[in-house]
Amino acid sequence: MSVNVSVIRITRASKASISLGVALCLVAITLPFWGESSWMREFVEIACYFIFAMMWNLLAGFGGMVSVGQQAFFGLGAYALLVMGNFLGINPFLSIPIAGVLAALISLPVSKIAFRLQGGYFSIGTWVIAEVFRLSIANLSAVGGGSGTSLTALRGMDRTFRENTTYWVALACVIMTIVLIYFFLRSKQGLALLAIRDSEVAAESQGIAVQRMKLAVYVVAAFGCGIAGALYLVTNLRISPDAAFGVNWTAFAIFIVMIGGIGRIEGPLFGAIIFWGLNKFLSDYGTWYLLGLGVLAIVMMLFFREGAWGFFTRKTGLEVLSIQRRLQR
Amino acid sequence: MIDTIIQGLLLGGLYCQFALGLSLMFGVMRLTNIGHGDLIIFGSFMAIAIAPLLGMNILMVALVLLPLAYVVGYLVQRTMLNQTLGKDPLPSLVVTFGFSIVIQNTLLQIFSADPLSLDAGGINVASIQLSQDVAVGVLPLIIFAVAAASTFGMQLLFNKTSLGRAFRAVSDDREVAELMGLNSSHIYAIATGIAFVLIALAGLFQGMRTTVSAADGPMLLLFAFESVIIGGMGSFWGTFVGAMVLGLSQQLGFKFDSSWGIWFGHIVFLAVLIVRPNGLFPKTKGC
Numbered sequence: 001m002s003v004n005v006s007v008i009r010i011t012r013a014s015k016a017s018i019s020l021g022v023a024l025c026l027v028a029i030t031l032p033f034w035g036e037s038s039w040m041r042e043f044v045e046i047a048c049y050f051i052f053a054m055m056w057n058l059l060a061g062f063g064g065m066v067s068v069g070q071q072a073f074f075g076l077g078a079y080a081l082l083v084m085g086n087f088l089g090i091n092p093f094l095s096i097p098i099a100g101v102l103a104a105l106i107s108l109p110v111s112k113i114a115f116r117l118q119g120g121y122f123s124i125g126t127w128v129i130a131e132v133f134r135l136s137i138a139n140l141s142a143v144g145g146g147s148g149t150s151l152t153a154l155r156g157m158d159r160t161f162r163e164n165t166t167y168w169v170a171l172a173c174v175i176m177t178i179v180l181i182y183f184f185l186r187s188k189q190g191l192a193l194l195a196i197r198d199s200e201v202a203a204e205s206q207g208i209a210v211q212r213m214k215l216a217v218y219v220v221a222a223f224g225c226g227i228a229g230a231l232y233l234v235t236n237l238r239i240s241p242d243a244a245f246g247v248n249w250t251a252f253a254i255f256i257v258m259i260g261g262i263g264r265i266e267g268p269l270f271g272a273i274i275f276w277g278l279n280k281f282l283s284d285y286g287t288w289y290l291l292g293l294g295v296l297a298i299v300m301m302l303f304f305r306e307g308a309w310g311f312f313t314r315k316t317g318l319e320v321l322s323i324q325r326r327l328q329r
Numbered sequence: 330m331i332d333t334i335i336q337g338l339l340l341g342g343l344y345c346q347f348a349l350g351l352s353l354m355f356g357v358m359r360l361t362n363i364g365h366g367d368l369i370i371f372g373s374f375m376a377i378a379i380a381p382l383l384g385m386n387i388l389m390v391a392l393v394l395l396p397l398a399y400v401v402g403y404l405v406q407r408t409m410l411n412q413t414l415g416k417d418p419l420p421s422l423v424v425t426f427g428f429s430i431v432i433q434n435t436l437l438q439i440f441s442a443d444p445l446s447l448d449a450g451g452i453n454v455a456s457i458q459l460s461q462d463v464a465v466g467v468l469p470l471i472i473f474a475v476a477a478a479s480t481f482g483m484q485l486l487f488n489k490t491s492l493g494r495a496f497r498a499v500s501d502d503r504e505v506a507e508l509m510g511l512n513s514s515h516i517y518a519i520a521t522g523i524a525f526v527l528i529a530l531a532g533l534f535q536g537m538r539t540t541v542s543a544a545d546g547p548m549l550l551l552f553a554f555e556s557v558i559i560g561g562m563g564s565f566w567g568t569f570v571g572a573m574v575l576g577l578s579q580q581l582g583f584k585f586d587s588s589w590g591i592w593f594g595h596i597v598f599l600a601v602l603i604v605r606p607n608g609l610f611p612k613t614k615g616c
Contacts, residue, residue: 060419066419066423068363068422112603116606117602119418120360120422121355121554123363124550124551125558125602127551128551128554128598132592132595132596135589135591135592135595136592138588139589247547251426254426287434287435287437287438291430291431294429294430294431297426301413301423301427302409302413
């Protein structure tokens, strides 16, 4: 019995939305010529959160590794950029990718330790590792110790030029993050990752190198978090161990991913937009605002696991960035 | 040197009290409570809040606080955490992480960011002079004794009572245990209730021994976690020894340089993880 089926990898809706996305990107590129500089600053800040959340989603939503310690690589990226800029005289914009690569390199030995723990203990173990980096750097007076220091490498650069370049670099990072994760998850490796997420044992029995795959995801996530950290320093111009290695980064990432929908590419994108809105209008409420975010994360997890985007997809059947393979006769 | 060792062991006693609740919840239902440290701090603040109503009598505070903690723990498990259990650790991690954020900000809102402490009526400063230059505090000694007793009690509960048998049964195989007539939701809730009593006790001690502030929780979680892992999962005496190792490491680190104490504790933890991934005294392997 043979059945003729064809595999549909891209739906009409996702074709349309990709075109829309490209158009949006083109508009976004021209923003410095017509927008205000405060918009650009806001974008860069939310870009850091978004990239970080995207990486957390990759780890927890696709790789099954719920890390509470990704801020380790965020901080390392930021401090790598600081050292390259202030001591080695490398242009900070050029050293953003180098900072990402350094974070990824450090994640290799770190994974040797972190992977000794599984499940919930992996989460707290990664947190301990992030704390080790925080405390180590807080004791290094060369990079400002516990109170932190400023990025001096951008001093003397024309302000408009600096802001525009930062914005474009951030935009490029965001677009590359989305595109790379999209194609990665659509690739053979992506399929393997989804198989591991659904059942590690079954995936292994089908010949998937589970441990190697997990390591690859961990290293890629470290790279992305390093980029986010480097970007944060370029826009913020000041860094301290508490800000760079704070668990708040992970807290916000969890919130963004949970509200948007875990295990989907659109989840963090949608979540970041919601987070931006909440942050803009409610962050003045301080502790009440954070308390609300915590409650919302609990409620989403207990009752709306699919997240806002999952709800939208289920109701409309639309998938913007589809990674599914649909069979059609 | 002897002084450092004694202080380290006494610190370990406190860490053991921190760790027992975490060890219990993980042991019975594989639940990692990220809000563990924040719950300890919450316990401290509750003690500080009710102490004036009870005439600053610490024993009375404990008599009110501990039963209350049991009820709260039972209800939290029954109404929320039971729904998050399963093969996937994500739900319980996200929910307990949410607890952590909610507790921290609630405490910040009510008590502000200022550190507070519980007036223990003098026992917190009383000490016994052992020799010319070695003195031990009365309160740390009491904490150490209670921690040892708690460890002993938990081990006894697990090995000798029918409740302990039920704990072990649902831990080994939930479905088979249910077929044998155990109500696992109820058993889990009892375990969390007991864990919350241990947590409240830890909070009481922490509040008496030093000052507490709303943001302290995560650090205590890490100390509790490190004690459990160093000792090896699944054994309360393992946790006790793990806490001693951590307390000693930190105290040695502090002696070397006050800013490296906690760092050195973390490093010893990571070293144990590299050399003996299952801890020093593993009972169960993997998780």
